[in-house]
Structure formats: structure tokens, C-alpha cells
Amino acid sequence: MKTIWIIALKELKDALRNRWIIAASCLLAVLALSLAFVGTAPVGGAKISTMQVTVVSLSSLSVFLVPLISLMLSYDSIVGEVERGSMLLLLTYPINRWQIIFGKFLGHTLILSIATILGYGAAGFLIGLSSNGANIQDWLVFSSLIASTVLLGSAFLSIGYLLSVCVKERATAIGLAVAVWLLFVLLFDMAVLGALVVDQGENLKSDFVNFLLLFNPADSFRLLNLTGFDSTAALSGMSSIAGRAVLPVQYAIIALLGWISLPLLLSGYLFSRREI
Amino acid sequence: MIKNSIILENVSKHYPSHKAVTDINFSVPEGCLMALVGHNGAGKTTLMKLILGLVQPTTGSLSILGHNPKDQASVTYRNAIGFLPENVSFDANMTGKELIAFYASLKGEIKSRSLELMDMVGLSAALNRRYKTYSKGMKQRLGLAQALLGKPRLLLLDEPTSGLDPAARQHFYDIIRDLRKDGVTILLCSHVLTELEAQTDAVTVMNSGRVVASGSLEDLRTQAGLPLSLRITVQEGMSEKIAQPLQNQNATITNMNGRYLEIECAPSSKMTMLRHLGELGSIVEDIELQNTSLDQLYAVFSDQRGQ
Numbered sequence: 222m223k224t225i226w227i228i229a230l231k232e233l234k235d236a237l238r239n240r241w242i243i244a245a246s247c248l249l250a251v252l253a254l255s256l257a258f259v260g261t262a263p264v265g266g267a268k269i270s271t272m273q274v275t276v277v278s279l280s281s282l283s284v285f286l287v288p289l290i291s292l293m294l295s296y297d298s299i300v301g302e303v304e305r306g307s308m309l310l311l312l313t314y315p316i317n318r319w320q321i322i323f324g325k326f327l328g329h330t331l332i333l334s335i336a337t338i339l340g341y342g343a344a345g346f347l348i349g350l351s352s353n354g355a356n357i358q359d360w361l362v363f364s365s366l367i368a369s370t371v372l373l374g375s376a377f378l379s380i381g382y383l384l385s386v387c388v389k390e391r392a393t394a395i396g397l398a399v400a401v402w403l404l405f406v407l408l409f410d411m412a413v414l415g416a417l418v419v420d421q422g423e424n425l426k427s428d429f430v431n432f433l434l435l436f437n438p439a440d441s442f443r444l445l446n447l448t449g450f451d452s453t454a455a456l457s458g459m460s461s462i463a464g465r466a467v468l469p470v471q472y473a474i475i476a477l478l479g480w481i482s483l484p485l486l487l488s489g490y491l492f493s494r495r496e497i
Numbered sequence: 498m499i500k501n502s503i504i505l506e507n508v509s510k511h512y513p514s515h516k517a518v519t520d521i522n523f524s525v526p527e528g529c530l531m532a533l534v535g536h537n538g539a540g541k542t543t544l545m546k547l548i549l550g551l552v553q554p555t556t557g558s559l560s561i562l563g564h565n566p567k568d569q570a571s572v573t574y575r576n577a578i579g580f581l582p583e584n585v586s587f588d589a590n591m592t593g594k595e596l597i598a599f600y601a602s603l604k605g606e607i608k609s610r611s612l613e614l615m616d617m618v619g620l621s622a623a624l625n626r627r628y629k630t631y632s633k634g635m636k637q638r639l640g641l642a643q644a645l646l647g648k649p650r651l652l653l654l655d656e657p658t659s660g661l662d663p664a665a666r667q668h669f670y671d672i673i674r675d676l677r678k679d680g681v682t683i684l685l686c687s688h689v690l691t692e693l694e695a696q697t698d699a700v701t702v703m704n705s706g707r708v709v710a711s712g713s714l715e716d717l718r719t720q721a722g723l724p725l726s727l728r729i730t731v732q733e734g735m736s737e738k739i740a741q742p743l744q745n746q747n748a749t750i751t752n753m754n755g756r757y758l759e760i761e762c763a764p765s766s767k768m769t770m771l772r773h774l775g776e777l778g779s780i781v782e783d784i785e786l787q788n789t790s791l792d793q794l795y796a797v798f799s800d801q802r803g804q
Contacts, residue, residue: 227602231588238590306585310643313549313580314603315572496552 224316228324229331232298236332242339245290245332249340252286253279257348272348272359276366279341280446283370284439288377288402291333295381296398297391298325299492304391309497318493326382326485333374341367369445369477376438376480377401383484386492409437435476445473500527501560502651502682503548508557510543517543518706521557525699528680530673532693534795535703541686542583544703545653548684549580562651576604579649581640583656583686589629593620593639596628597646604647614642617672619665633660641669645676652676652683658692670696690791700791702798710798714791721797723789724749724761729774730783731756739777746773 236242257275299322302308311321345363380401388394413433434440448470503525510517518540525531533541546552547559550566559566564574587596593615601611615621618638623631631639637660644652658666666689673683673696687693694714701711710717727748731739736758740750743760748770752759762770774781 224603227599231591231599234595235588235590305587306582307587309546309551309582310580310585311603312551313575313578314600315575316603317572497546 224320225324225327228316228321229328232325232328233331236294236328241294242332242336245336246339246343248286248290249336250343252282253341253344254347256282257344258351271351272345273362275344275348276362277447280366280369280443283366283373284443285406287333287337287370287374288406288439290336291329291374291377292381292384292398292402294329294332295378296385296394298329298382299385299488300388300391300394301385303497312497319489322382322386322485322489322492326378329378330371330375333378334371337367337370337374341370366446369442372445372474372477372481373438373442376477376484377405379481379484379488380438382488383491386488386495405437405439410440435472438477438480441473441476441480445470445477501525502527502529502562503684504560505544505547506558508547508554508559510547510552511555516706518547518703521708523701523708523711525682525684527682528677529698530677530683530685530696532690532697532700532791533684533686533703534688534690534700534791534799536799539703539799540706541703542655543706545580545655545684545686548653549578550575576647577650579644579646579652581644581652581654581657583659585640586636587628587639590627592625592627593631593635594624596639597642600643601646606646611642611646614645615639617645618642619668634662634665637661638665641672645672650681652681652685654683654685656686656688658687658689666692690795694791697791700794702795704799710794714794717794717798718764718789721789721794722764723793723797725764725767725789726751726759726761726787727770728785728787729758729760729781730785731758732780732782735780739780743770743773746770 253275256278257271299308302311312318341363345360345367349360381398384394384397384401388397413430417430431444434444501524503523505521505523508521508523509519511519521544523544533544535541543552547554548561548566550561553567562574562577591599594612597611597615598608601608612621612624615624618641620635620638620642623635628636628639637657641654641657644654658669661669670692673685676683677696685693685697697714699711699713700717702709702717710720712720729736729739734755736753736755740753740758743758744750746762746769747766748760748762750758750760760770771784774784
């Protein structure tokens with residue numbers, strides 16, 4: 222455990238040093254703030270919580286941005302070190318390969334968590350100050366956004382590790398990372414939508430469609446944030462779905478946890494068998 | 498009984514595309530400095546990776562410090578192994594101090610000892626500089642410092658002196674000498690052969706993935722059968738006179754002028770030749786024995802294909 226921690230801390234230190242954390246935090250904060258103060262303008266004076274409107278728009282944007290940040294953070298974590306030769310050296314130390322994978326993953330998860338908490342947290346704090354109506358429910362929704370964003374990010378970190386372990390060159394890894402991003406963030410939804418349109422609601426039951434969404438970490442995240450709370454569900458136009466409660470929130474959480482653990486375990490297994 | 502730190506028995510490593518090493522039988526006794534020489538691509542690095550357990554042999558068995566490197570369970574024995582890879586670059590944005598601290602903590606080494614090592618390799622002035630600002634020699638010295646962490650009993654050094662200036666090189670050999678006093682076993686790959694000669698106990702020559710020769714320098718000289726050269730200084734004008742008797746002793750005259758004779762003879766007849774020269778009395782003023790250098794030996798063995 223100590224070894225895992227040593228590796229995690231080194232990743233963290235490196236990310237602080239090359240200003241990764243600062244850059245990612247700023248990006249997320251700017252995004253959140255602009256959505257809060259510009260994006261909610263059309264809402265006008267209606268009695269809707271700015272915070273919750275922001276959560277709805279933020280979760281739609283997080284779905285695009287956070288997977289990208291995670292994949293960029295993780296795609297070269299293994300293959301990059303293999304190319305530099307430092308992995309070869311690290312493997313001669315009294316450390317096993319699982320510890321390397323878990324340590325790096327822990328470090329990257331910490332980096333992502335810090336960036337999310339700092340970025341969204343700062344924005345949330347400012348929104349809370351300016352809109353005098355932030356209540357407990359608002360804060361609850363907002364913190365669940367932060368928590369689920371970390372889960373979403375971790376899932377894509379984990380997928381990034383899997384890529385990084387499988388490929389032999391960094392260039393391949395970055396190409397695959399972009400492909401994975403496109404697949405989960407854009408193509409998957411389009412395919413599901415296309416299937417629904419073609420099917421005209423004949424064979425595909427909504428249960429089944431919901432179930433399909435669990436096979437995509439990005440959609441699991443959407444389900445979690447847009448239907449997790451009644452108020453946000455209403456704002457996002459998902460109330461009809463949420464009202465029927467076809468899938469309890471727990472399913473989305475379990476799906477995300479699965480997306481975090483399975484690719485990570487698989488990459489650990491592949492890495493422990495790979496010859497460097 | 499002398500224990501062997503490294504034992505390889507019939508070890509082969511074949512990749513789908515090529516045969517990296519074939520039928521290696523090779524052992525390094527404890528406390529020995531073994532030089533591993535060979536062309537690029539002769540299989541030296543693969544051999545090191547096998548010893549480190551980074552790749553698994555296709556056939557054959559290894560025992561490193563009494564362990565099978567395949568045993569992932571016994572990773573702790575790696576505490577006793579130091580490794581300096583040929584090409585390594587660390588995280589560009591970390592300082593030397595942070596990097597050595599990271600590797601030290603992985604080996605459970607205390608901080609003061611890691612700073613001591615940085616001082617020993619001459620990097621104490623650059624501790625707080627980022628790795629990317631280091632020169633090639635400094636990077637190499639940082640690599641050496643990390644290899645010495647945790648009091649290793651076995652050191653594997655792949656081209657340790659590349660990028661080092663002559664002073665640093667000398668300093669490196671001083672460090673090696675001190676380590677040998679402590680009984681550390683060292684396996685060293687290098688192209689700079691002449692510098693190694695004074696320090697090595699044994700040499701292994703590899704070619705096309707096979708060991709073509711292995712043994713002490715003397716053994717190799719005998720094995721190579723290269724003639725021994727002698728440079729004899731004689732009294733003015735006497736060289737002609739002694740040339741004939743020397744030729745009768747099976748010596749070949751390679752070069753000759755009034756005061757000097759350069760002859761070659763079989764290593765086995767060295768003492769006969771010297772005694773004969775001694776009998777010539779005051780005619781012979783000086784004898785210079787030129788041992789076959791490692792470079793020459795290397796040239797002989799590396800041309801041979803594996804046996």
C-alpha cells in the first residue's frame with residue numbers, strides 16, 4: 222500500500238509541477254461560471270434555482286469535456302514511460318506491476334478530483350453567493366454533480382489505462398483515445414437514437430434502451446445527473462423518464478463503478494503479462 | 498565454495514521476429530566484475546533483461562542471487578539489485594532531488610543516504626534543478642546514483658560511461674573500485690574496452706545472441722591464440738645480430754631497426770623467450786611486453802559465430 226501511495230504522490234506532484242491541475246481547474250471553473258451567468262440568462266426571472274439550471278447545463282458539458290481531460294491524462298501513462306525507458310527501470314525495483322497501475326490510477330484520480338472540486342467548487346461557491354436563493358437541495362445537487370463528475374472522469378481514466386497498456390507507441394494511444402472519446406460521447410448515442418427511430422417504438426422497450434445506456438459511462442453519468450433528482454429531471458425535460466423510474470439511480474452508479482474497475486483490472490492483468 | 502550471483506543455464510529467448518539470445522550458459526561468481534561485450538544487437542541488453550526478470554526465457558533457467566526472477570512473489574530480492582539502463586529519461590519537470598527521493602522511497606532507502614549518493618556522483622550542486630536542464634553526463638550520473646540506492650549486492654550497468662567526460666569516467670571507475678571492495682557483483686556492458694581492462698575479472702563476448710567466449714582475460718588470450726608482441730631495445734647496431742637466434746626460437750620479426758626489434762611469439766613460449774633474452778646479457782637494454790588488449794580480443798571473438 223505504501224508503494225502505491227508513493228507512485229500516486231509522484232503523479233500528483235508531476236501534475237502540480239507541469240500545471241496540469243491549475244489548467245484543468247481553471248477550464249472547469251470558467252466553463253461552470255459562464256454557464257451559470259450567461260447560460261441561465263434566458264431563464265429570466267422565473268423562480269428556478271440558478272444552481273440547478275447550471276447543474277443541468279454543466280452535466281451536459283461535462284459529458285463532453287471530462288472524458289477528454291481524463292483520456293488525455295491517462296493515454297500515455299504506461300506507454301509513455303515504456304517509451305522513455307523509465308518503466309524498464311521502475312520494473313527492476315521491488316514493486317509489482319499491479320502496484321504501478323493502481324498507484325498511477327490513484328494519482329490521476331486525485332488530480333482529477335482536485336481539478337473538479339477546485340473548478341466546479343469555486344464556480345458553485347460564486348453562484349451560491351450571487352443567487353441569494355441557494356438552499357440545501359441546491360448544494361446537494363451540486364455536490365452530487367462534482368462526485369459524479371469524478372466518477373465519470375475515473376471511468377475514462379480507467380479506459381485510458383487499458384489503451385495505454387495495449388499499445389506499443391504513444392501515437393497509437395492518442396489515436397485510440399480520440400476514437401474512444403468519439404465512440405462513447407457521440408457515436409453511441411447516435412446509434413441508440415438511430416435504432417429508436419428505425420424501430421418506431423415497435424420492438425425496443427424503453428427498459429431495454431435505458432439498459433443500453435448503462436453500457437456507456439457517459440450515458441450512465443447523464444442518467445445519474447439528469448434523473449437523479451426530481452428537480453433537475455424537470456429542468457432537463459427528463460421528468461417523463463424519471464417519473465416512470467425505469468432505472469433506479471443505483472444502477473447508474475453501479476454501471477459507473479463497473480466502468481472504473483473492469484478496464485482497470487483488465488489493464489493490470491494485461492500489464493502484468495506484458496514483456497517490456 | 499564460491500557462490501554464483503548469476504547463473505544462466507541453456508537460456509534462450511526467441512521472439513516471433515528474431516532470436517535474441519540462444520543457449521546461453523553463463524555464470525558470474527559473487528564479487529566478480531564481469532564485462533559483457535559484443536556488437537550492437539548481439540543480445541547484451543536482452544541478457545540483462547532476462548537477468549532482471551523483465552522478459553521470460555523461452556527455454557532454460559536462471560538463478561539470480563539464489564532466486565528465480567520469474568517469481569513475482571519474491572520481488573523483495575530486487576532490493577539487492579541495482580540497474581542502470583542504457584537509455585533512460587526521467588520526468589522532465591522533476592528536480593534531481595525529487596527523482597532520487599522517489600526512487601529511494603521505493604527501495605526503502607533513507608533520505609540522507611540518497612543525498613549522499615547524489616554527492617558521490619557529483620550532482621549535489623544540481624539537486625534543485627529540473628531534470629530537463631541536465632546535460633547528458635548529469636543524466637547518466639543521476640542514473641548511476643539511483644542504481645546505487647539500497648546497498649545493492651548485484652549491479653547491472655548498461656553502457657555506464659556513455660556521455661561522461663574523461664574526469665567523470667575516472668570518477669566512475671573509482672566508485673566501481675570502492676563497490677568491489679564491498680564485494681558487490683557487477684555486470685557491465687560497455688564499448689569502451691580499454692578502460693575496463695584494469696578492472697575486470699572476467700569478460701564475456703557475445704555475438705549474434707550467443708556467448709562466443711567467456712573467462713578471465715588470461716583465459717581469453719590463450720583461447721584467442723593471438724601472438725604476444727615484445728618490443729626489445731638493444732645496444733646500437735646489435736639488432737641484426739640477435740635477430741637470427743630469436744627466429745630460431747620461433748619468433749617472428751615484425752619490425753626492426755638499429756636499436757629496436759619488434760617480435761611476436763606464441764603466448765606459451767613467452768618464458769622461454771624471456772629467458773633467452775636474459776642470456777643475451779647487456780646487449781638487451783629493455784623489454785616491453787605488449788599484452789593483447791581487450792580490443793584485439795574482442796575483434797577476434799566477435800568475428801566468430803556462436804559455437
